[in-house]
Amino acid sequence: MLLSIIVPVYNMAAGGKLNFCMDSLVAQTLPGESYEIIAVDDASTDNSLDILRDYEERYGELVRVIHYDTNRRQGGAKNEGLKAASGKWIGFIDSDDWVTPDYYEKLIRRADETGADMVGCDYSLVNEHTYTVGRVVSNNSLSQTGLLDEEKHGGLLMRPGSMVIKIYRHSVIKENRLSFPENIFYEDNCAGSVWSLYFKHFEKVEEPMYFYYQHEVSTVHGISEEKCRDRLRAAELMYSECRDRGFLEKYRAEIEYRFAELYYVNTLFSYMSALSVAEGGISHLKFIKELRQGIDRYFPDFEKNKYYISNTADTEKRFISLHGRSNSAFYVYYRLKQFIWSHR
Secondary structure: OOEEEEEEEOOOOHHHHHHHHHHHHHOOOOOHHHEEEEEEEEOOOOOHHHHHHHHHHHOOOOEEEEEEOOOOHHHHHHHHHHHHOOOOEEEEOOOOOEEOOOHHHHHHHHHHHHOOOEEEEEEEEEOOOOOOOOEEEOOOOHHHOEEOOHHHHHHHHHOOOOHHHEEEEHHHHHHOOOOOOOOOOOHHHHHHHHHHOOOOEEEEEEEEEEEEEOOOOOOOOOOOHHHHHHHHHHHHHHHHHHHHOOOOOOOHHHHHHHHHHHHHHHHHHHHHHHOOOOOOOHHHHHHHHHHHHHHHHHOOOHHHOHHHHHHOOHHHHHHHHHHHHOHHHHHHHHHHHHHHHHOO
16 A cells, blocks of 8 residues: 555534545545545544545545544544554545645655655645635745754754645654654644654655645634643643653754743743733633743743744743743733734
8 A cells, every 4th residue: 555644533524624625535646546545533523424434435445434432632533543554655634624636646756756754745725615726835944855864853843844734654653653642632733843853854845735724613723721731731742752752862952942832932922812802810810820830840941042042033032031020010011012902
């Protein structure tokens, strides 16, 4: 088997989202006998499983459906897919996204031409089911490609890019026992950085062949404290995986920056930005205090990190410095700024 495509599915039946994704996969230009689609239903409560069973019935040689009754989020579904996969290459796709018909053929061709063990491309942001390219986002830079030395591995650790817009050589995954965190959102925030350290040659097709569907129920839309806490957990798991796998000393500066960005900087500002102008309360103060205590527990000197100094915006640095001095002063000042911004 040349390729296994793993599709984690949870409640994607509405609006034809799951059908559009699956239609793009069964229409790939690879020979049908050379790839498999492993759709993992993560305890959906809508009729996603019925839709998947229909594809399995119609494309029995191509589509395999796995179902379980307890929701384990995308990480659990991906792990189940990996257990069942037999392809030389592994690809992941979110079940509300879709790809061009020649997506996997082009990625695999680039791997064959270059000897790469990981290949990616760019993606297009769209808000309707279409193959018309929308806003193109570069998933990884060309400077990250080629044979991966220590410097490039460090760069990929900090900026791994999305995992669904790549294919991975299966043997590397198996040999190094790579997997995903389960039962949390943002599982790729951990896995993407850790996985990148094990691949030796990364290449990229400079085309937006993956369509990322933006809609109201997407995982990345809607910030809540639950999701913020999952991001904290993903960052902690990334740290512990890197430590336990022996990478902490070699890539300490890169791990410190990646952790600070995920655990603290991104979470702090996304959480604060999600609060309405009229919203307030002790619980918010408590949560952002917990954030600061957490980053200080892991990396108390993160503000001296060379990547933090060069990559973090000056405005964010000033807010973060204030937060380090006073939790309440930061909260009041940021909320005042939010009020001013909202009335411009």
